[in-house]
Amino acid sequence: MISRRQFVATTTAAALTVASSRLLAAESVQRRWPIIGFTKPFQNLGFEATADTVAEIGWDGIECPVRSKGQIEPERVADELPRLAEALKQRDLEIAQLATDITSVSQPHAERVLRVAAQLGVKRYRLGFWRYDRKRPIPDQLADIAEQLRDLAALNGELGLRAGFQNHSGANYVGAPVWDLWTVMQGLDARRMGVCFDIGHATVEGGLVWPVNARLMESRFTSVIVKDFVWQRTTKGWNPQWVGLGDGMVNREFFRWLKTTAYEGPIIQHHEYDHGQGAVMITRMQQDLKVLREWLAADS
Numbered sequence: 001m002i003s004r005r006q007f008v009a010t011t012t013a014a015a016l017t018v019a020s021s022r023l024l025a026a027e028s029v030q031r032r033w034p035i036i037g038f039t040k041p042f043q044n045l046g047f048e049a050t051a052d053t054v055a056e057i058g059w060d061g062i063e064c065p066v067r068s069k070g071q072i073e074p075e076r077v078a079d080e081l082p083r084l085a086e087a088l089k090q091r092d093l094e095i096a097q098l099a100t101d102i103t104s105v106s107q108p109h110a111e112r113v114l115r116v117a118a119q120l121g122v123k124r125y126r127l128g129f130w131r132y133d134r135k136r137p138i139p140d141q142l143a144d145i146a147e148q149l150r151d152l153a154a155l156n157g158e159l160g161l162r163a164g165f166q167n168h169s170g171a172n173y174v175g176a177p178v179w180d181l182w183t184v185m186q187g188l189d190a191r192r193m194g195v196c197f198d199i200g201h202a203t204v205e206g207g208l209v210w211p212v213n214a215r216l217m218e219s220r221f222t223s224v225i226v227k228d229f230v231w232q233r234t235t236k237g238w239n240p241q242w243v244g245l246g247d248g249m250v251n252r253e254f255f256r257w258l259k260t261t262a263y264e265g266p267i268i269q270h271h272e273y274d275h276g277q278g279a280v281m282i283t284r285m286q287q288d289l290k291v292l293r294e295w296l297a298a299d300s
Helices: 004-032 047-057 074-089 110-119 138-159 179-184 199-206 210-220 253-258 278-297
Strands: 035-038 061-065 094-099 124-126 162-166 193-198 221-226 228-234 237-243 267-269
Touching (some): 035 094, 047 061, 047 278, 061 074, 074 094, 074 110, 094 221, 110 138, 124 221, 138 162, 179 210, 193 199, 199 210, 199 228, 210 253, 253 278, 267 278
Parallel strands (some): 035 061, 061 094, 094 124, 124 162, 162 193
Antiparallel strands (some): 228 237
């Protein structure tokens, strides 16, 4: 028999041990996978207000749109990107990835954007999009894209950067099948050319086969993009409707699998649904972040 005092002490110690273990697990996840947010939904805010918003939501940093009609126009990158980086740094936040429209080294401002990013210590950027021309053979188009990626990978090697090709969904998007990305990247250094793996788009296009596509590209993960959707019937047929994380069809099993991999880059929240503005937007993004953290911390 044990006394009441001994019982209380024992159960309290056990509870503290469980709480401590969960805290350590959460801290381990955060160190391995910083959770950042794509600032497109509030890209019109000033740099200080952007940094304040990111801090209030609770992210570790951002994916910044440096592209035409983005938060920073490419021609102004040398002046504005350092200012945004400094505003974030003052709040212990970082620019973890750029979202660009770069598809070629010869593109106007492309090299300038990448050199400024490298100077600021930003190691990752997302490429622009390619679309299939229905009048040309697919293999010929993939060969052309592979050549563009080789040139970009060479520049990335010089600057110490890593590009990521986001798999999108849609009939004409290169990368929607995912297998085409594996094809065009053959022979390229995975440290210089990879994939911003979007589990939302992968589920739209892959249905039940997303685990195969994820395993295929895992060694090239530059970042992981998270959003959720449901299928909605319209007058033009079935279309994906973006929703808050956990309210749709993205399988949380993806995150259990992710923990078994060697991936250690950022996880990026994207918000394509109607999230509102101001305090309403912040609350909805915080809810998505809460769900994501719960999924990452879950044992199964």
